[in-house]
Amino acid sequence: MTRTRQLLTAAMLTTAVGTGSMAYAQQATTPVVFSELSAPSADVTPQPEYIKALARSAYVWGWPMVNQMNRRAKITLAPQPGLLGGIIPVAPQGQIGMLHDYIAPDERFVVCPNQDVVYGLGFFDLDKEPSVIQVPDFGDRFWVYALYDQRTDQFGELGKPYATKPGFYLMVGPNWNGEVPEGITGVVRSSTSLANAVPRIFQNDTDEDRAAIQSVINQVVAYPLSQFDGKMKTIEWNKLEDIPNPEKQGDQETGWIVPEKFFDQFPAMLDMVPPLPGEEAMYAQFRWLIGLAAKNPDVKKLIAEEAVATEKEVIAPFFQWKHNGKPAGSGWHRSVNNAQWGVDYYDRTGTAKSNMFDNRPNETQYFYTDLDSSGTQLEGSKNYKITFAAGETPPVNGFWSLTLYNEHHFFHPNNLKRYSLGTKNTTLKLNDDGSLSLYAGAKSPGSEKESNWLPAPEGTFSLYIRAYWGKEAILDGSWQPPKIELIQ
Template sequence: MRKIVSAFATSLLIATFPTGSFAQQVRQPEAASEINGTPSGTIMTKEYVRTMGRTAYLWGWPLVNNLNRSIAVSKLPEPGRIEGIIPAAPTGYISMLTDYIDSGEHFVTCPNQDTVYGAGYQRVSKQPVIVQVPDFGDRFYTYQIVDARTNTFAQIGKQYGTKPGLYLIVGPDWKGEVPAGVNAVIRSPTDLTIILPRVFQDDTPDDKKAVQPLISQMMVYPLTEFDGKMKTRDWTKFKSFPSPAGKSVGETKWVIPEKFFDELPIVMKEVPPLPGEEALYASFQSLIDAAAKDPAIRKMLDDVAVEAENELIKPLFDFRNNGIPLGNGWNSPSNGARWGYDYLSRAATARSNMYDNAPEETRYIYTDFDADQKRLNGKQHYTVTFAKGELPPVDGFWSLTLYNKEHLFEPNSLNRFSLGTKSKSLKYNTDGSLTLHFQHASPGKDLEANWVPAPEDEFSLYIRTYWPKQAVLDGSWIPPKVERVE
């Protein structure tokens, strides 16, 4: 892979300089082997700046996005909630909700209403953290723990048979002493680490009550506060903080194109290159160095960032441009949270539905279109029918969620945004099949138990399969068509 990435960078240089001494040099094996990206100070044409600038924008967009989210909450005085809705905590902690997330949430796209969320950003190189895992019994749960690249690197959850207790998350170079009472040490490949616990909850009052003692034990705190005992916190009591980025129609805009090339160097300094990325890093750095010395190049880079935002990143918001076609109009990335060198899929998910779980934890499947490849619109009536025995095959749970055109919840009179395992009032057809209904107007009282209200304009559908069976992972199970009812 090192040779592949280095060859990619070199091919960009050759394409930019088809003739001349530099192009001749990179074609010579003995010279090429010494080149680690574009040397600082190299003369750059406008075409080269545009080409490499767009590459840097696609590569770095998810990492800058992630960095800015962490900065937005890093100085909070204590764990609490943004505008009383979104779990947020200062560095070194998490905050937990006590029920499904509210429809007013705009911090991140595509939230679910199957689990109770927690969230917190960590800096584990200087401040390792303790993660508490209570005894969940038979209840499904997972702790999503990802690095600065949004890759999952830890396995804590029901599907892994995790032992209840205390776990220590440390930085890549941490060499401290592990205290007695810690079940295991988990090393993050980057300093910036995100912890997003989820615990399943069905839609009945009894289950919402039953999950509360577990939520009270779901905590993260600095190693300096470790005393070997499980702590508890009443998460129903919290302080509300204003949104760090103000109000927005869709998801908060975490990447500002005109600021991107100021923030990219921070990411590159904090996140070491993967094997084979050294040439890309050196080439990106040469762009940044040139822009610092030449205002014309900096202006060019800022223009490139604006163009790349509109031409490269914006189209990735559409689910039709994200992942691999599965059939019947549904798409899904097969490598969620394990992006490696797949910069396109990483950027697409960061733009459309940030923070995927790893595939064996959750496979996400989505569509913007009906069976006739027409855009879903709430003015129409749609059905999705799972044949008897053909519900999504999972060992955890499944759901089908409806999002508005911003990939957020659209408030409705039922306060319902998804149906699935959590839904205890679903009505099955006489042949054992299950038909779900999606439209703005009620499909009729006798069908309302299986109805998710849609906005009056465009929307998307999104299947979650938590702890999916092999048929989901290998693509042999295909979701049914989204049928438009005339």
């Protein structure tokens, strides 16, 4: 702390408590060494309710990071890059797998998938060995590589919004201090050793663009630094053999957290993720809790039971959009602090449950709702109209879309194979006044409106707007989503 800041702080404290407290004010500005502070004793026997309260706090806070740890363990079992079960891009640690078209509707790796982009996915241990990720020349096509640390914060800036140049980008961990070889275009550093990459490359919904994008995405490749030779590597993603998936796909997202096992994994996560400034005390409390559980079977049993209860009572409700982000008008909510959470543990955990792997707000703004304009749950047995006034579709530099999800936040299979509408669609019809009306419901709104229709399941569903690389009205919140009108 600078002398100026010390004096200012002292002056403010003196004003608040009176001149007689000047000595206290000066003392309060003296930096405190955390390691010198008292910590809970390992020999105490705390009451069960205290243990449960601390365990609940640890579970909610640590849920996204244990989630990331378990995803990496699963995805990196792949023997080589490819599609697991023909659906999910997977790869060994240090590499990525790529789709060659939109994600399939039976994907269950992550909720709220996107059918505007071609996805990639890979996980890394960047302190063990950095990885190189290639950036081809995408031309005018929108693209962004979202790179996440274990906290699910993004690191690095690779994409169209950043005017990133083609080349080779080295992803390194927080403790890596090796030599950067000649030929590397740039270096991006993760705050944690565990990291993952989710490339997103825009694709129009036409056969012509599906063909045109192949040569570009074939150069979206990542590999360990030891394999770097300065030459652009190519993988023909649409020609790889699928990797068999022995696990049956259910209706819901893969269960990445087993509550009963959470506190068995929690200590490793604490070791992997360094505390942010101000989190040291919290880490000390959590480590104390783990220490008690390690030597007391009753405490271990109690925190496992509390994990189960917290999953049901705290985590599960985050699936409702009213518990995500903040109100955005007309019954919608919008994401807050996405992929740059800091200490916003509320939204970090909420997003990890409901729609993990958001982009940063400047890259993508998300709007979502379960309700129509009257506040009633959306039901496929009814028909709805969503009208953007002339010139009032989401103002973006990239693209926008409206996606329909079933009750589990996945696509609803339908004969049209249509799950979203927006910039990618060339057949949308405008109204006579230049406005755009989109329709949602289980029944077609009629042949003349079918190009603008999102088929819904008979039961409940959600709507979700993405605004990629939004303009100022998106960023400052002055643009609001349209009302969802019940028409039948």
